[in-house]
Amino acid sequence: MTEPALKVEHLTKDFGHGRGIFDVNFEIKPGEVFGFLGPNGAGKTTTIRHIMGFTKPGQGSASVLGMDCTTQYSEIMKHVGYLPGEIALPEGVSGWEFIRSMQKMRGVKDDRYLNSLLEMFDLDPQGNTKRMSLGTKRKLAVVTAFLADPEILILDEPTSGLDPAMQDKFIQFMVSEKRRNKTILLSSHIFPEVEATCDRIAIIKDGKIVSQVDANKLQHKEQKTFELFFANRKDLESASLGIGGRMGDHSLTVQVDSQDLSTFFNFQLRDRNVIRLVEHKFNLEKYFLDFYRTDKVFKTL
């Protein structure tokens, strides 16, 4: 069995008053893109800060490439590119000066990968960081975080605060890094970027992981949801009695297993005066909101 690129085991940090992270467990395989999804305050940054070795766990551990994040973080940093949620760049230096100092620190000897990043993000690093726009600062943070072409990327809400064009660029960057077999941990609360990039997704709620799903299975979920509209109220009521489902004021919503579709259309809907049918496609956002609206317990898909 291949060793996980990143492993979090029973990670716990209790800040009191129910805040913190509690018994967080997950593994990311080499080359896998793992989405860490949760709203503000759910515990994403706290988990990432442990992986980066910035803070010590109350209980449990985190490791990267088999190395412990608390004791071996300087070795781990050679393999990791980290983009924090809130960026802080040194002031009073030019973009180029900052890039060169990061190259030196990371022992990067040639500019090939740097140039491809500058081109991809359309960044001209002239000028002082103090006078850069927020967008330019973000681009500079991205370029300096990844110029050593690290094999593992840890991204804490990387697109928040970016304009839509930059968000797209960043998604393209993640997709191209994925193709290059990078391992990526992406913390986010933005569904389209998680859906576009991730192989597996963990949902965190109140400091606990409540679900881990395989993105593929989520997209090809076996159960379909249909909303049926009828010619009149009588037909709606009779269909509800005959088929079941959830009856609304004007429609009936039913869930059907893929294997039963033909029976459903050929027999259950026969002579029922359906005048319109809408399929409600399942997506990550619905799945996620389900966990946040209800008190569902842990689930794997």
Ligand SMILES: Nc1ncnc2c1ncn2[C@@H]1O[C@H](COP(=O)(O)OP(=O)(O)OP(=O)(O)O)[C@@H](O)[C@H]1O
């Ligand atoms: N150093 C700290 N001391 C006390 N409480 C903290 C500390 N750091 C985080 N918390 C609390 O722990 C919880 C998890 O915070 P965390 O920043 O990890 O969430 P998050 O999912 O990253 O959300 P965000 O998107 O807002 O960054 C929050 O309730 C937060 O207020």
